[in-house]
Amino acid sequence: MTKISEIGEFGLIHEIKQIVDKNYQNYPYLQCGIGDDCAVIDGGNGVSQVITTDLLVEQIHFDLLTTPVSHLGYKSVSVNVSDIYAMNAVPKYATVSIGVSESISVEMIKEFYQGVFRASRGFSVPIVGGDTSASIAGFLISITVVGEQKSELVSYRNGTKEGDVLCVTGDLGRAYAGLKILMRERLQMLEDIKENNQNYHPVFEDYKTVIQKHLLPKARKDIIEEFAKYGIKPTSMIDISDGLASEIKHLCRNSNVGVLIHEIKIPVINDTKLIADLFADDTTTYALFGGEDYELLFTVGKDMISKIELMEDITIIGEIKSKEFGVKMLSLEHEYVDLLQRSGFDHFKSGTSNQKNNLDNED
Structure with a gap:
């Protein structure tokens, strides 16, 4: 078995x-x-x-x-x-x-x-x-x-082609940063309960931005409305539930292409960076593998770039390459990192977690 x-x-x-x-x-x-x-x-x-x-x-x-x-x-x-x-x-x-x-x-x-x-x-x-x-x-x-x-x-995962640009909405890694704070406080609460300490009172005032992203993610209705307004149909699209790297690999596998993303272009807000620093973590790792941001990752042809630039809250983070190129990230140190070597969250392998990893339809 x-x-x-x-x-x-x-x-x-x-x-x-x-x-x-x-x-x-x-x-x-x-x-x-x-x-x-x-x-x-x-x-x-x-x-x-x-x-x-x-x-x-x-x-x-x-x-x-x-x-x-x-x-x-x-x-x-x-x-x-x-x-x-x-x-x-x-x-x-x-x-x-x-x-x-x-x-x-x-x-x-x-x-x-x-x-x-x-x-x-x-x-x-x-x-x-x-x-x-x-x-x-x-x-x-x-x-x-x-x-x-x-x-x-209708946009599918299999429509992108070499030469398209890769875009993402919003910012990434923030939901995972919120999860880290909640898990820290959960552990402290359980320890206090075990020791019969009645004085535990979590303070989340400094972490509202990241916790809200984790507990109350907002699907990007505004982006779909903007696509209709500007006449944009993505050549491929997926939402980010399992982390940027995992979703990029889905698009590439389904479209039979490769990709190069640029670490410096991955949108991460300061609040997320501060949480990563607090836990001595790498901020880019939160964005690549954290998941649960529920932003949209999509591709468009280069002829659509001028329209994309009219929209708010969208970042072009890379370009679609041939399948032979692979799935890579150009790091801040100007080194190529192979993103196929790591995956997003998988609860069948990771055991129980507060981190959602939905099955989508492929999922």
């Missing part, structure tokens, strides 16, 4: 894909199955439906000691909507299913759904149903979001 930890998350996805892919040819309306942020279905009249499902498991993707349930409700919706945006599509409706253990109170469930409602309203995606069940494995959350877009405007 092969342990899942021996092949990891993406190895497991590959094994599953080999089984279910065999039947795709019988369904001509299926435009994209396993292998992207969403499945894509021909909805007729030149419109495609995009569908994503996400599963969040207590002590794997979140820890209730460090995550307010209202924030968890908001984040659960936001990270799914992010997958829809990663296809350059617009979310239309969602279902929410939960499994609850005896430790979860009615008040906690109501607070969770208050967070769900805030996200639903903010992203204009009504919750139209779902399911509830008892659970012996803690709090379980499963969310499905359905979106749509004109078929010719």
Whole structure:
């Protein structure tokens, strides 16, 4: 018997894909199955439906000691909507299913759904149903979001080509910096409880920016609206859930290309740098491998650069090369670093964590 930890998350996805892919040819309306942020279905009249499902498991993707349930409700919706945006599509409706253990109170469930409602309203995606069940494995959350877009405007992971530029929204590594602070405080709290110390009072005032990014990530609805405004269709796109390096490798593998990114161009804010310094960590490592930023990583042709420059909060960090070039980063020391040697977070290999590593649709 092969342990899942021996092949990891993406190895497991590959094994599953080999089984279910065999039947795709019988369904001509299926435009994209396993292998992207969403499945894509021909909805007729030149419109495609995009569908994503996400599963969040207590002590794997979140820890209730460090995550307010209202924030968890908001984040659960936001990270799914992010997958829809990663296809350059617009979310239309969602279902929410939960499994609850005896430790979860009615008040906690109501607070969770208050967070769900805030996200639903903010992203204009009504919750139209779902399911509830008892659970012996803690709090379980499963969310499905359905979106749509004109078929010719849907962006996949496999469309980029040599000569395109690689862009990213927002800043990176900040969510992981927030996680580091929360995990430090969690450890201190557990130690105080063990020693029966009643004086523990966490102070997060200096860390609001990074903690908020981790607990309340906002899917980039604004970017998709700007794409429509300026007539931009990315040649490929993915959202950053597992870290910049991992998502870059997905784009390159699916498009059969290589890439060169520049470390000096990776957007990282000062608050993230300060946290990395606090823990004696490398800031770029947070951006490359931390994950959970839920920013958009995409490529466009060079003819689109002038339009990209009209948009705020977008950074061009590299260029697409031939497959033979590989997946590399030019470091601050002007050395080439092979990004294929390391991966993003993998909870099948890493055990339990408060770090979410969603399966997307390929995921």
